[in-house]
Amino acid sequence: MNTLLIGATGGIGQALARHLAGRASRLWLSGRNGQILAGLARDLSALAVPAELGHELEVQALAEEVGPLDLLLYAAGAVQKAGVREQNLADLERLTTANLTGLALLLKYARFNPQARVAVLGVYPDLVSVPGLSAYVATKLGAEGLVNVARKEFRREGVRFCLVRLPAVATDLWAPLGGAPKTALHPEVAAVRILEGVLAEPMADMLEIR
Amino acid sequence: MNTLLIGATGGIGQALARHLAGRASRLWLSGRNGQILAGLARDLSALAVPAELGHELEVQALAEEVGPLDLLLYAAGAVQKAGVREQNLADLERLTTANLTGLALLLKYARFNPQARVAVLGVYPDLVSVPGLSAYVATKLGAEGLVNVARKEFRREGVRFCLVRLPAVATDLWAPLGGAPKTALHPEVAAVRILEGVLAEPMADMLEIR
Numbered sequence: 421m422n423t424l425l426i427g428a429t430g431g432i433g434q435a436l437a438r439h440l441a442g443r444a445s446r447l448w449l450s451g452r453n454g455q456i457l458a459g460l461a462r463d464l465s466a467l468a469v470p471a472e473l474g475h476e477l478e479v480q481a482l483a484e485e486v487g488p489l490d491l492l493l494y495a496a497g498a499v500q501k502a503g504v505r506e507q508n509l510a511d512l513e514r515l516t517t518a519n520l521t522g523l524a525l526l527l528k529y530a531r532f533n534p535q536a537r538v539a540v541l542g543v544y545p546d547l548v549s550v551p552g553l554s555a556y557v558a559t560k561l562g563a564e565g566l567v568n569v570a571r572k573e574f575r576r577e578g579v580r581f582c583l584v585r586l587p588a589v590a591t592d593l594w595a596p597l598g599g600a601p602k603t604a605l606h607p608e609v610a611a612v613r614i615l616e617g618v619l620a621e622p623m624a625d626m627l628e629i630r
Numbered sequence: 631m632n633t634l635l636i637g638a639t640g641g642i643g644q645a646l647a648r649h650l651a652g653r654a655s656r657l658w659l660s661g662r663n664g665q666i667l668a669g670l671a672r673d674l675s676a677l678a679v680p681a682e683l684g685h686e687l688e689v690q691a692l693a694e695e696v697g698p699l700d701l702l703l704y705a706a707g708a709v710q711k712a713g714v715r716e717q718n719l720a721d722l723e724r725l726t727t728a729n730l731t732g733l734a735l736l737l738k739y740a741r742f743n744p745q746a747r748v749a750v751l752g753v754y755p756d757l758v759s760v761p762g763l764s765a766y767v768a769t770k771l772g773a774e775g776l777v778n779v780a781r782k783e784f785r786r787e788g789v790r791f792c793l794v795r796l797p798a799v800a801t802d803l804w805a806p807l808g809g810a811p812k813t814a815l816h817p818e819v820a821a822v823r824i825l826e827g828v829l830a831e832p833m834a835d836m837l838e839i840r
Contacts, residue, residue, distance in 0.1 A: 504738060527714045560775070568759040
């Protein structure tokens with residue numbers, strides 16, 4: 421199972437990487453934090469493939485290096501807290517890259533083996549539609565729209581898509597929001613449930629984790 | 631009723647402008663096509679305020695020029711047909727600007743009178759989630775997410791939001807898609823129904839036009 425995990429240095433990403441290490445014949449890890457990425461790859465006998473998700477040529481090179489995939493997990497993501505009136509355009513673009521454009525570029529260049537699976541970590545739209553999260557909600561919902569179209573386009577290649585709806589998970593993503601809520605899921609628990617669902621046969625189009 | 635119509639030179643935009651002309655005490659029209667915009671403003675005794683929606687300073691200047699609004703209608707939009715594998719990044723950015731970032735910037739800088747209304751033209755997500763429309767669907771759903779958060783943030787200012795779900799409307803937007811379907815709504819009919827809903831008291835949070 422040739423597997424690529426995007427966003428491997430985030431809280432959920434690291435947990436996913438550890439749980440994938442025993443199952444993937446080859447595990448490619450990509451993420452923003454080069455130091456964490458290198459350590460994680462070494463610990464798990466995985467392959468580190470850092471790439472800037474907003475940079476088309478880097479994503480293309482990444483896709484070529486990893487070759488045809490059986491599993492692509494998109495766990496990259498960025499969040500920011502700002503009111504609509506205070507929204508900085510540079511931050512909006514940063515979130516757009518991490519949450520949406522990076523996924524679009526990966527799907528543009530990735531090659532897949534028959535019956536390959538793509539899983540994208542998403543949200544419960546109603547849960548995150550709160551003041552201060554407009555850029556986050558817009559880009560996460562955008563990614564959901566992209567998945568719903570890609571699912572149809574890639575069907576003839578035999579590629580299946582799973583949109584994973586996640587509740588709050590206790591990761592550093594919450595730092596700019598003042599910390600995760602007390603009810604937040606532990607990233608280990610989230611990772612186990614994600615992989616259970618994504619590796620199930622058949623895989624559901626949507627996986628709702630509570 | 632100080633009114634700003636964004637996307638006034640599009641098919642629905644022009645129809646909206648004509649139907650607004652008798653009702654708005656002051657009607658500001660913005661759009662991409664400068665020649666059509668100038669002619670339309672002259673014909674309707676409206677005020678032309680061209681602006682590049684991706685350009686923050688232009689949007690800011692526009693918002694200052696029009697002053698506190700009673701009605702903001704966001705009818706700008708761009709579409710493109712391309713498979714996920716053929717998606718050009720420049721096109722994705724163009725659609726992001728027209729369908730999402732332009733709205734974010736307008737909401738950032740617009741000033742509103744109490745009880746003001748904002749209406750954003752949207753889609754039926756299931757209807758447009760078809761092969762070739764990933765960039766369109768992603769950016770339109772993104773705008774929907776933005777509206778759902780902005781609605782909550784602006785409530786304390788007394789500003790109300792209406793997301794208008796539109797079926798296919800026979801406009802030039804369909805040109806890159808090979809023409810509108812035969813069942814498409816005439817833009818005049820769409821405009822009448824949009825304004826009926828948006829000017830109703832109370833205005834619905836979501837207006838589903840069939």
